[in-house]
Amino acid sequence: MFNILRLVQNENLKIYKRMSTWIMISLLILSVVIGGIATKFLMNPNDGNPETNWKEELQVRNEQLQMDIEQIENAVGAGSATKPLEEEVLINNYRIENDIAPVESETLWGFMISAPNFTTFASLFAIVIGAGIVASEFSTGTIKLLLIRPVNRYKILLSKYLATLLFAFLLVLLIFITAFIVGSIMYGFQGIDLPYLVYTEGQFVEKNMLNHIITLFGLNSVNLIMMVTFAFMISTVFRSSSLAIGLSLFLMFTGQQIVMLLSQYDWVKYILFANTDLTQYFSGSPVVEGMTLTFSVTILAVYFLFFNVASWVIFQKRDVAA
Amino acid sequence: MMEREPIIQLKDLKKKIGRKTIIHGISLDLYPGEVFGFLGPNGAGKTTTIRMMVGLMKISAGEVLINGHSVQDNFEKAISYVGGIIENPEMYKYLSGRDNLIHYARMIPNIKKEKIDEIVKLVGLEKRIHEKVKTYSLGMRQRLGLAQALLHSPSILILDEPTNGLDPAGIREIRTYIRRIAREENITVFVSSHLLSEMQLMCDRIGIIHHGKLISVEDVTTMKEDNLDISVHFDVTPSQKALDIVKEVQPDTQPSIKENWLTVQLKKDEIANLNKVLVDQGIDVSGIYAEQKTLEEKFLEVTGGDSHV
Structure with missing residues (x-):
């Protein structure tokens, strides 16, 4: 174990002594800052006093929702399609009755709830690192001196994978911290004691908002981990970082659309991208009816194992010829 | 060792x-x-x-x-x-x-x-x-x-x-x-x-x-190059008889004959000796010409010389 830690330390040395790594980190922080400034100054939907008339707004919203529900019911009948809308109505009523204001987008929490969207950038940069971490050793020839050490190959591969994941988590953490700093500078701490409301099985539960935000970050990281693992596998199997970056980004940006296009077929639920967005089980409805959180987690675990076993087997057997 | x-x-x-x-x-x-x-x-x-x-x-x-x-x-x-x-x-x-x-x-x-x-x-x-x-x-x-x-x-x-x-x-x-x-x-x-x-x-x-x-x-x-066999060419008449003699006394020298030239692989100090044997047997030796190979040539010979070295 001590051995593995030192190997991870080596991989970190190789990641963080590179200029390109720091450019990516700066870009990520910059994008969160710009995102924060943009939401404050460019998007300003309600120019009135959001604190005084939120109850009226919710009532208007509820009427709108009721109409939507009726429309959908007339078209396809009652079912999973209307369920999230009905829940929203119930939560809105509960807010009005109990005087719990919703989180406005122009508050610290509002900004931080939208911040997990930035994990797409984190995925992008972590894919670049994961795609290069094995392939670049081959393309520069350094793999030869790396593998003639008294360390078995699987340990070297494991250390590279762990270093990639660490980098990915560092990026997510940076988004969280930056979003918190930017949000608190721009919006202050107003409404910080607001709870997060959930409606489950006929019960309203008030939860800690910070926990909710961390959960959102966690759910968004699922896609990040899967894509980084995928890039890492391509990098190991084909020894080409450009192929690994290209393929991973292509799938990351088109995967959801492909799933949507094919959503009429039942087998689509076995595609990785139908399962990476776990938020579908907390708000909204699953891509294919009947999919459950357990199902998705199982599918994700299968893909995760497959990617890692493929990397491991190929790396272990490879003849280093070039 | x-x-x-x-x-x-x-x-x-x-x-x-x-x-x-x-x-x-x-x-x-x-x-x-x-x-x-x-x-x-x-x-x-x-x-x-x-x-x-x-x-x-x-x-x-x-x-x-x-x-x-x-x-x-x-x-x-x-x-x-x-x-x-x-x-x-x-x-x-x-x-x-x-x-x-x-x-x-x-x-x-x-x-x-x-x-x-x-x-x-x-x-x-x-x-x-x-x-x-x-x-x-x-x-x-x-x-x-x-x-x-x-x-x-x-x-x-x-x-x-x-x-x-x-x-x-x-x-x-x-x-x-x-x-x-x-x-x-x-x-x-x-x-x-x-x-x-x-x-x-x-x-x-x-x-x-x-x-x-x-x-x-x-x-x-x-x-060392001194220890390598030298290709020695003897200008002899009659050549066939000379070849038979060498085959009999020193068969491991890979003797061969081409026109008048008898070619054998010898160490340096064996040349005079073989010459004496030939003369004693009544062969006319009218010329001796030794051709020494360098190690490089030997290496090329062994490896076929089919690649630049």
Whole structure:
């Protein structure tokens, strides 16, 4: 174990002594800052006093929702399609009755709830690192001196994978911290004691908002981990970082659309991208009816194992010829 | 030398890629403190053999034992005795020389910072060690390559074409250095090259590999040109009788006849003797012409000379 830690330390040395790594980190922080400034100054939907008339707004919203529900019911009948809308109505009523204001987008929490969207950038940069971490050793020839050490190959591969994941988590953490700093500078701490409301099985539960935000970050990281693992596998199997970056980004940006296009077929639920967005089980409805959180987690675990076993087997057997 | 325990043993080592056999069963024992030259034209299988010895390529059949440990079954143990440079020492260019050494040191238990400093001094890089490797000359990279190979005080140094691309001064530096560590630290050095002249200056023994077969292993001392057979041509009449005589008295000299010229392979001190025999038997010897081969020619002859060397 001590051995593995030192190997991870080596991989970190190789990641963080590179200029390109720091450019990516700066870009990520910059994008969160710009995102924060943009939401404050460019998007300003309600120019009135959001604190005084939120109850009226919710009532208007509820009427709108009721109409939507009726429309959908007339078209396809009652079912999973209307369920999230009905829940929203119930939560809105509960807010009005109990005087719990919703989180406005122009508050610290509002900004931080939208911040997990930035994990797409984190995925992008972590894919670049994961795609290069094995392939670049081959393309520069350094793999030869790396593998003639008294360390078995699987340990070297494991250390590279762990270093990639660490980098990915560092990026997510940076988004969280930056979003918190930017949000608190721009919006202050107003409404910080607001709870997060959930409606489950006929019960309203008030939860800690910070926990909710961390959960959102966690759910968004699922896609990040899967894509980084995928890039890492391509990098190991084909020894080409450009192929690994290209393929991973292509799938990351088109995967959801492909799933949507094919959503009429039942087998689509076995595609990785139908399962990476776990938020579908907390708000909204699953891509294919009947999919459950357990199902998705199982599918994700299968893909995760497959990617890692493929990397491991190929790396272990490879003849280093070039 | 033979009474000592070998430190590296290759036992009928074979490599197949697909259905093609590249290495056809190499067996070889190397002893502590010797410098062994692995000589062969490009494409003979030197690099493949070396890569199997250090575990970069899988062994198809046979085995490699390093200090008694199989490279295949007990890689970590076996390779811990080995330091190597495989072709050009490709280091991380964006790291400093010292960071590169720290990186390799972390992969081996119990290497102290002082050891790194000591090695850096040994290869004479202390002034530039904090600079990035991309600013180094090829000679400096080669020295840093030696430093990483010596970091864990190995008992064996495996060098694949270490002088490739170096200028004459650099080649000489490496050569002197290899001889010194073999002598002073009793390190076995296994070095490959396609240049015979270079091998002669550096090695105790030379093994010649050709088409994936080890075709000869010789001590450098016995490879001196004086000891080589000389092709001697005798201008004789009658030629057929002369050939019969030589076949009878010295059948192992590969006698052959072409017009009046009888050609035999002889050592220098045998020429006068054979001449006397021929004259005593009534043969007219009207001319003797000796043609000495250089080692280079012999090497080309053995390896077929089908590749530039």
